[in-house]
Each structure stands twice: as C-alpha cells, then as structure tokens.
Amino acid sequence: METHQRNVPLTRPQAQQIDLHLVPGVCNRLIAEMALRDVSQHQQVHYLSEITGRALQTVSRWIDPDKPGMPDLRSLALLSLQFGVDANWLLGLCAHRMPFRVDLLPALLVAQLAPERPESSDWLGPLLGKTLGFAAHSIATMHGNDMAPVIQDGSPFFFDGTVTKVDSNGIYYLQYRGQPLVRHIEIRIGEGFLLRCENAQNEPTKVCDLDTSPDLRILGRVTLALNACRL
CATH class of the missing domain: 1.10.260 (434 Repressor (Amino-terminal Domain))
Structure with missing residues (x-):
C-alpha cells in the first residue's frame, strides 16, 4: 500500500x-x-x-x-x-x-x-459482567411459573444450544409437541429420565428414552437465568 x-x-x-x-x-x-x-x-x-x-x-x-x-x-x-x-x-x-x-x-x-461516581449508580456493569461468559449462548424467555422460584415467569434465560442430548442432570430447554418447556431432567439408572418442574404443584413426568420420544426434543441446556423482582 x-x-x-x-x-x-x-x-x-x-x-x-x-x-x-x-x-x-x-x-x-x-x-x-x-x-x-x-x-x-x-x-x-x-x-x-x-x-x-x-x-x-x-x-x-x-x-x-x-x-x-x-x-x-x-x-x-x-x-x-x-x-x-x-x-x-x-x-x-x-x-x-x-x-x-x-x-x-x-x-x-x-x-x-470521567470523575468517580457513587458505587450504587454502577448497576449495569456488574449485571452485564455476569453475562459475558454466556455471549455465545442463545437466549429465551420463561413463560409460566413451572420453574419458579429458580426461573420466574417473564425472566430471560441463556441456554447452550449445542447440547441436544442429556448426559448429566440439569435444567434443560425442551420442545414438547411444538411447545417450549423448561424442566429439570434427572437420569434414573435402569428407569429412564425424570422430568420435573421446580414448582412442586406440578407432577413430574417419567420418560423411558428421550431419543426415541417423537414429541420431545432437547433444545439446549439452561446455563443462566436473570430474575427481576418488581416491588
């Protein structure tokens, strides 16, 4: 040049x-x-x-x-x-x-x-700092109280879309008959998988094999939820 x-x-x-x-x-x-x-x-x-x-x-x-x-x-x-x-x-x-x-x-x-500001005014920086490690993950919004109080209704959550199989216990983002769901999934040796809500009012569901269930698909593993409490 x-x-x-x-x-x-x-x-x-x-x-x-x-x-x-x-x-x-x-x-x-x-x-x-x-x-x-x-x-x-x-x-x-x-x-x-x-x-x-x-x-x-x-x-x-x-x-x-x-x-x-x-x-x-x-x-x-x-x-x-x-x-x-x-x-x-x-x-x-x-x-x-x-x-x-x-x-x-x-x-x-x-x-x-850029004079020093009161520590209480810098709320956005720490909040964004908590999400930096999840920048490559997808984001969705929780609908309903199935996972309350861990994930509140209307709260955004991050999920790792590269995880499409359940190899360990955790909270997963699912699609069941075309509808998005969030569930705890527990591996039960010799029995299959237990899908349960955090809200105790909802009964858990047992699935023998997630891979062969035609109506159920793993969309990703939930990695972070941002709950806002309106007072």
Whole structure:
C-alpha cells in the first residue's frame, strides 16, 4: 500500500499561499454536528456556550453566516471532546469524519472527563459482567411459573444450544409437541429420565428414552437465568 508522507516542510512562500479552507469550513462542521444532535438554529449559540464555557458573544462569531471566526485552541479541543470527533476533521484536515480517540487521552485528562461516581449508580456493569461468559449462548424467555422460584415467569434465560442430548442432570430447554418447556431432567439408572418442574404443584413426568420420544426434543441446556423482582 502506497503511503504519502511529507518529510520536507513547505517553504515560506508556500506556507503563506496554501489555502487550508479553515473558514467557513469549521463553521459549517460545527453547524453540521449540532444538526446531528437536533439543536435548532435559535439554540445553537447557547448550546456552544454551554459545552465550551465560552461567552455567548464569543461563540456566536464561530457560526456567523457572513464572517465566521475561528475558535481558540482551548475551545477547539473542547469542541472535539464534546462532539466526539477528531479535531483534524473539525479543521478540515481529514476527508472523512473521524471519531475522537478517547483511548489515546492521557490519564490525567481521562480522570477529569470521567470523575468517580457513587458505587450504587454502577448497576449495569456488574449485571452485564455476569453475562459475558454466556455471549455465545442463545437466549429465551420463561413463560409460566413451572420453574419458579429458580426461573420466574417473564425472566430471560441463556441456554447452550449445542447440547441436544442429556448426559448429566440439569435444567434443560425442551420442545414438547411444538411447545417450549423448561424442566429439570434427572437420569434414573435402569428407569429412564425424570422430568420435573421446580414448582412442586406440578407432577413430574417419567420418560423411558428421550431419543426415541417423537414429541420431545432437547433444545439446549439452561446455563443462566436473570430474575427481576418488581416491588
């Protein structure tokens, strides 16, 4: 792949004559970024002032339709951070809109942008962390109270769809006469298999051979259930 890299700097006359199209390029890109965020025209000045901390009179010059001005260096950096875009794109030095590389920020700046939050507010992270090991598994929803309280009605559960035979005791996702079911399956040596609900009100069912039962099919082994308790 051919790369173009300039090692020789421009001469003074070249540097004086080159047109970087900074104006009104920056103005147009700022307006485009606000349009992506549904900021109406009459709110644009207040919006820019809010995200940069600059005075209304200052930011209004950046998007002046007749003679737009350039943001100062600090404001340009803040605009890049707040809009999540590469500063080179805002300046027109990139042909394509590039995202801001947050992973390249120095640690001190990262700490300022993401201050510590109360531990109680971070509930989604630990919840997702419990499901990371099951990302390759399929997911279904429990219908009915057959497996309550282990799997509550309406709770999502993960199952390993690669397991289509019962080699050990456990909770399995089944299809019986076209209907999905979840059951404990116990291997009874010399007797066959016992299918039972967690809910004791339902009677268990004995099956001699799961493989030869025409109406019963193993869809997978249940690996995780997420029960939510509404109070």
